[in-house]
Amino acid sequence: MIGSIDCMHWQWKNCPTALQGDYGNRKGQKSIILEAVAGFDTWVWHVFFGVAGAQNDLNVLSQSPVFNDVLIGQDPNITYQVNNTVYQTGYYLADGIYPRWTTFVKFIPNLQSQKQKLFATYQEGYMKDVERCFGILQARWLIIRGAARMFDEEIL
Template sequence: MIGSIDCMHWQWKNCPTAWQGDYGNRKGQKSIILEAVAGFDTWVWHAFFGVAGSQNDLNVLGQSPVFNDVLRGQGPNVTYQVNNTVYQTGYYLADGIYPRWTTFVKSIPNSRSQKQKLFATYQDGYRKDVERCFGILQARWLIIRVMGFELALSLI
């Protein structure tokens, strides 16, 4: 597993007037989106920051460079075995909105057997790694919440 992938919408309090139409979300607030892939230790393996606020996770994925290395043949070498089948490509844990691609592993929505329920429990727990990462970013980078997005960009 490469990590858990998800998007977070950050409210942009000091959005320039000229950009307010592009960065307005469904609630009328101005926001900017962070797509991230985080590991179990909340290490950020991929970050794509700055997408306009009215977008959803799928639209962000369409603009994201997350698969650029793989397309160039430079992706991480990941080898693992499941049910006696060896796989050579990494995968991301994702929630239900992401497409049914082999690179995304999602939870089993209506788990019936004990094995499926156990898988869903573990998968949902590990998928929350990216959510924990977002929480840590907000807690440690108070400036993002208080001052707005411009100062956060100047620090990166």
């Protein structure tokens, strides 16, 4: 596993009037979205920040460079084995909103067996890694916890 992928909204208090239509979120607030891929040890593998017009994770993913290396054939050299099958590509734990790509592992709907329930419990725990990473970032750099006060995207 490379890590868990998710997005967080950072409220933009002093968003310029000309940009307010692009940076409005579903709650009517102005915000910039931070996309991150974080590992179990809160190591951040990827960050993409400041997407205009992004209301959800899919819009951010469509503009994000997270898979650019994979598309040009320079993906990370990862080898692992599951049930005597060797895999050469990494995968990301993702929410249900992400598309059905082979690189995303999402929750199993309609859990039936005890084995599936145990797997879902562990997967849910590892999916919290990126949320924990966002919490650490907000605790360490207080500016991220509060609303952004700058006027210019470049300065943010």
